[in-house]
Amino acid sequence: MSSTRDTILSTAAELFAARGFDAITMRDIAGACQIKAPSLYNHFADKKTLYQETLSFVFEEHGTSLMGCLKDEKPAEEKLGNFIRLICHRLNEQPMFRQLFMRELIEQDEDRYRFLVNVVMAETCHALHDIFLAINPACDPHFLTTSLIGLVIFHFQINPMRPYLPGGSTETQSEAYLATNILKLISQALEQPRE
Structure with missing residues (x-):
């Protein structure tokens, strides 16, 4: 059974993802949770605290399995492929997860x-950094991490537009197609020496 705190966090996540931090008030969140605003303050001191805990809550929901891919006892290349397939699956299945991230960029x-x-992404980013270096010690792990984040977020955000672009098809919208081709791009970049 979900606690009041979890209900507040999941409701806040939906609202923040849909409208952004600045457009949402504590009163909006309380109303959506069907509680009075003072009750909300019993759980969270202010909107910033609630927002930070909401981000942690949403990313933690996915973080355990994502970190499982990165910390597995498999070759680095296999861990990277498993991570990319899983993150693509999560972004496909959980648009709110993706939308919260996009809100931060905007x-x-x-x-x-x-x-x-x-705080929220640190462990995952450090693990990716280490995997990239394990695959190619001469690579630029910072560039590869940011490129991977950009590729997965962007491709899922643009997916509704994809059928209208030249060469667009149902296949090019699929999670499997995106994961396979994102892995190919990152793998090709990993083969190049750092410049």
Whole structure:
């Protein structure tokens, strides 16, 4: 059974994903949760705290299995492929997860960027960094990490437009197609020496 706190976090995630941090008030979240605003403050001191805990809650829901791929006792190349397939599956199945991330890119708040990267995504980004170096010690792991994030987020965001672009098809929209081709691009980049 879901706790009141979890209900607040999942409701807040939907609202923040749909409308963004600045457009949502604590009163909006309380109303959507069918509680009074003072009750919301019993759980979260302010909107910033609620937002940070919401990001952590949403990303943690996916983080355990994603980290499982990266910490597995398999060759680095296999771990990377499994991670890309799983992150593509999650982004396909959970648009709110993707939308929260996109909101952060659009709103460009430095404090929230810092929190997202240094707290919420830190373990995953460090693990990816290590995998890239294990595959090719001469690579640029920072560039590859940011490229991978960009590729998976962008391709799922643009998916509704894909059928209208030249060469678009149902196949090019599939999760499997995207995962396979994102892995190919990252693998090709890994073969290149750092410049």
